[in-house]
Amino acid sequence: MRQHKVIIDTDPGVDDAMAILYACLDPSIELLGLTTIFGNVTTDIATRNSLALLELAGQDLPVARGAEKPIVQEAKPVAWEVHGKEGFGDVPPMLPGSKPVDESAAEFICRLVNENPGEITLCPVGPLTNIALALELDPGIANKVKSVTLMGGSMDEGGNVTSHAEANVWQDPHAADMVFAADWEVIMVGLDVTHQVICTPKDFASMVEPAPKLGGFLNDAAQFYFQFHRDENGFDGCHMHDPTAVMSIVRPDLFSIDETPVSVILEGDEIGRTIRASKTERSAVKVCFGIEVEAVRNLFLETVKNGY
Numbered sequence: 001m002r003q004h005k006v007i008i009d010t011d012p013g014v015d016d017a018m019a020i021l022y023a024c025l026d027p028s029i030e031l032l033g034l035t036t037i038f039g040n041v042t043t044d045i046a047t048r049n050s051l052a053l054l055e056l057a058g059q060d061l062p063v064a065r066g067a068e069k070p071i072v073q074e075a076k077p078v079a080w081e082v083h084g085k086e087g088f089g090d091v092p093p094m095l096p097g098s099k100p101v102d103e104s105a106a107e108f109i110c111r112l113v114n115e116n117p118g119e120i121t122l123c124p125v126g127p128l129t130n131i132a133l134a135l136e137l138d139p140g141i142a143n144k145v146k147s148v149t150l151m152g153g154s155m156d157e158g159g160n161v162t163s164h165a166e167a168n169v170w171q172d173p174h175a176a177d178m179v180f181a182a183d184w185e186v187i188m189v190g191l192d193v194t195h196q197v198i199c200t201p202k203d204f205a206s207m208v209e210p211a212p213k214l215g216g217f218l219n220d221a222a223q224f225y226f227q228f229h230r231d232e233n234g235f236d237g238c239h240m241h242d243p244t245a246v247m248s249i250v251r252p253d254l255f256s257i258d259e260t261p262v263s264v265i266l267e268g269d270e271i272g273r274t275i276r277a278s279k280t281e282r283s284a285v286k287v288c289f290g291i292e293v294e295a296v297r298n299l300f301l302e303t304v305k306n307g308y
Contacts, residue, residue: 002030004249005119005146007109009066010242011126012049013040013083014225019125019151019242020050021214022300024057025307028250032112032120033062035105039126039171040079041087043068046126049087051096056217063098066105066130070172079167082228089224091217106133110141117144121249124179125151125242127168132175135182147185151245152176153262153274154191155287165272166191169264173272177264180274186285188262189245190274193255193291197240201226203301210305218304243300248288251299256290 006029010016023031034054036046043066050063069075086093101108109130113120122145124131131148134141152168153176159165169176180186204222207215225238248255262285263277 003028004121005030005032005116006121006123006246006249007032007035007112008246009035009037009105009122009124009126009130010050011037011039011041011046012053012087013126013242014087014089014221015238015240015242016040016125017053017088017221018218018240018300019246020053021057021218021307022243022303023246024054024059025214025303026250031059031061033064033108035064035066035108035130037066037105037126037130038068038075038078039168040083042078045087047100048093048096051098051100052094055096055098056094057214062108063100064103064105064108065100067133070127070129070175071132072174073172076171082225084224088221091221105130106137109134110138113141113144114138119146121146122148123150123246123249124148125168125245127171128152128175128179129172132178135178142182142184145184147187148179149187149189149245149249150179151189151194151242153188155274155276155289157191157195159273160191162272164270166274169274170272173264173266177266180262180264180285181282183283187248188285188287189248190288193288194239194241194244196291196293197244197296198235198237199240199297199301200237203297207301207304211307214307215304240297240300244291244296247296247299251296254292254295255288257286258289259284259286261285262287
């Protein structure tokens with residue numbers, strides 16, 4: 001039974017591909033579409049890759065093209081050194097037969113939320129620009145979204161692009177601060193938990209035989225990602241950032257949460273850092289601090305293995 005209506009806002013990206021294909025395969029998720037953003041790749045490549053992933057998974061779903069730059073600051077370089085210049089490591093570009101819808105990402109989000117009040121979980125796994133633009137376009141969606149479950153930020157873990165900042169928040173800190181400040185339910189699945197979930201090359205290789213199409217693709221794409229982690233982080237595996245956020249929607253019991261208002265530092269050496277804010281300043285955010293690592297890893301691997 002599909003219990004969760006979800007829109008994923010994404011910049012695919014290897015771990016974005018993991019998140020999207022997981023969402024396509026989990027029977028409890030009704031994926032309504034994808035919206036695209038810069039970050040791991042440009043918005044052009046993110047849009048192409050989103051369409052291609054849905055076609056790979058046999059899903060006829062809409063993709064809405066999103067913003068090409070942050071709301072205030074100048075755009076940062078895309079993370080090609082992490083995900084490869086085309087987004088999926090050394091896998092050649094997949095050219096989709098479909099095209100994005102005519103609506104912008106913000107328009108698409110606002111329309112679907114208004115058509116499904118109280119039912120949609122927004123799951124941004126890239127910079128939060130599109131979510132902030134949707135709020136600007138129609139502030140009323142804050143009362144109609146079920147939740148915003150985001151991959152981003154770090155309270156106590158430190159950063160992954162600077163010593164203080166997580167990549168998605170750092171790419172557009174002003175947008176992130178707008179999302180944290182809005183009066184809606186925000187669940188922050190940040191580095192405090194995603195740094196704990198690591199899959200190895202052996203884990204990914206184990207998906208190829210039972211699911212040669214999707215598992216095989218993820219295994220091929222992840223090889224570049226594994227090499228980045230070997231070179232930069234000194235371990236043979238990869239963090240499961242984006243799929244962890246999607247899995248938290250369907251299995252919140254696997255996470256422990258603390259509630260605190262959150263704000264983002266918007267200037268200086270610590271720009272992009274997420275910090276605890278005054279309780280009188282804004283509503284509390286549900287911040288994930290604990291995670292059942294083995295259960296989350298196994299949920300991802302078994303779901304893909306049960307695919308094709």
